[in-house]
Amino acid sequence: MGSNLIIDAKNISKSYGSGANRFDALKDVSFQVAQGESVAIVGKSGSGKSTLMHLIALLDKPDSGALEVEGRDALRMKQRELSNFRNKKFGFVFQQFFLTPNTSVLDNVVLPLKISGIRRSERKRRGLQILANFELESKSAKKATTLSGGQKQRVVIARALINEPAVIFADEPTGNLDSATGGVVEDTLFALNKKNGITLVIVTHDEELAARCDRRVYLKDGEIVPSLSNKKVKA
Amino acid sequence: MKTSDLLASAVANTFRSKLRTTLTVLALFIGAFTLTLTTAVGAGVTDYVTKQVASLGANDVFIISGGAQANPTDGPAEYDPETSTASDGTSAGPLAAGGALTEADLETLSATEGLTKVSPVRSVAFDYIQNGDGTKYEFTANPASSITKADLVAGEQLSSGSTENQVVLPSDYLEPLGYATGEDAVGQQVSLGLTDILGQKHTVDATVVGVAQTSLLASGAGINQALTNSAADLQMAGIQTLNPRYAIATARFDASLPAQDVSALKQKVVDEGFSVQTIQDQLGVITTVIAGIVGVLNAFAIIALLAASFGIVNTLLMSVQERTREIGLMKAMGMRSSRVFALFSLEATFIGFLGSALGALVAVLLGTALSAGLAAGPLAALPGLNILLFDPASIAGIIILIMAIAFVSGTLPARRAAKQNPIESLRYE
Incomplete structure (x- = not known):
């Protein structure tokens, strides 16, 4: 394995509950993501695809296995380092947007910068700049709840990008959008992948979206389906 | 963040x-x-x-009475013929704490190191106050006023060292005596009438040095030591009792002393068979x-x-x-x-x-x-x-x-x- 692997998960497992209620969400899964590629994690609901994303995005810890991010052992990182890593290196796009209501579009977009402790003036400058890139500058003072679905998801992408992350994790990014606006959002994501070299990890059950990715990994009942997946990591 | x-x-x-x-x-x-x-x-x-x-006394004053009662709330002290003194029970108010004091007691106190200006509080009964030829009004003097700090509205405090007869009027005396304001009264002469123990009428002149807020606790006007002495002498009509008794005496101490030294001094006075209080004790x-x-x-x-x-x-x-x-x-x-x-x-x-x-x-x-x-x-x-x-x-x-x-x-x-x-x-x- 080369040093260009940004995520390297080996034999990770995760289960929830205990005893009779025990549910193995992920069973002995090995999964790699190289710098700059776009990967789709495909599967039905309950297949473990979200769990896999949460683990590799350092939102949760696997019960067993090994996990390296940018060559560092993620399982031995302290809580503080994990938080810092997510803040600096990862961007998140969620199906349900998760914009803070009654708060301006600009404040929503600069939230990661606020969390990382960047000055107010710098936040505003960078926030307006990124909104301009998404042609949302005129909406910056509007409340997030007043936007349309497509606009909301573009605000979410702007928020994910503001910290200039290495990886964007997108969980069903087009799940709540009609096909036209969904297409625009897809184009935006893949353009970022191609032009800016940002690694893209998309969790979806949408075959068409998955087909646009460099590589697809299929999950079923917490295990990778080898016959369907392109396991080989692009160098 | x-x-x-x-x-x-x-x-x-x-x-x-x-x-x-x-x-x-x-x-x-x-x-x-x-x-x-x-x-x-x-x-x-x-x-x-x-x-x-505070109108009952300054902060460098001990109020001393007979009987070794350190604290008036501790209940009665046991009778001891060596130290206990007779109390007439007539002295009322916050200044009354124990038995009577004799001349011998005053000498003992004067000899006590740390106490200065030990003087008995002599009570004087005035009949009236009069401004020139104006109407006479009933007049009561606060016996402890020579050591007090009045809550002044005009003028200044009584001078304990002065030989001049001084009086501090309660503010409700102003109008009856014909003064428009407190400032008008300050510096004016008033006449105080009294009757001696033989029934003879006398008057004493005094200067108004200040006007005090009418007080709840220290009733009556303030009179300085000089006025107290001259009025008391008149009242006794020149007769010296063999064994005068005083309800209380006052003594001054160095107000700059630290608290523990004041306590030690108090203890010393108590050990000599007296009851002693500072103004803070009374406030307490x-x-x-x-x-x-x-x-x-x-x-x-x-x-x-x-x-x-x-x-x-x-x-x-x-x-x-x-x-x-x-x-x-x-x-x-x-x-x-x-x-x-x-x-x-x-x-x-x-x-x-x-x-x-x-x-x-x-x-x-x-x-x-x-x-x-x-x-x-x-x-x-x-x-x-x-x-x-x-x-x-x-x-x-x-x-x-x-x-x-x-x-x-x-x-x-x-x-x-x-x-x-x-x-x-x-x-x-």
């Missing part, structure tokens, strides 16, 4: 659900309002009593009573605050519930649990600040108006009484106390928010 951003976010968040914040703030408001008023009443009454009692009893009353009032305010603190817990728990996703999102984006905890604790503290600051402000505004109204109306008979005295330090103390209560109440919901798992929070519907 930087602390300044955390603070700004906390303030902004409290205004996001206005109704809920308003209701919680209202509960705290009531507590702060009550606490500010009760504290102000306590301070006002204490201040009044302090001024009043009265302030204890006031503190007790204020304490009960404050207890009610604290109960109101306690109820309000549960309101804060409830408000913030609802807020945490409502903002589950937001918390999850912030944590996913790298906000540390300690900062989430700080954010919610700050929100609670800010709610505490809002409630307490508003409560205190309204209490001050309303109380000042009320105090002025009462002083002009029902409490006009007690001049100098400012029933509500607002002390900036105690108001600041109340605000800080309530903010602290709010912070403590906020820790439970804040802990819950901090402990939330980002994934669980994001899944939360």
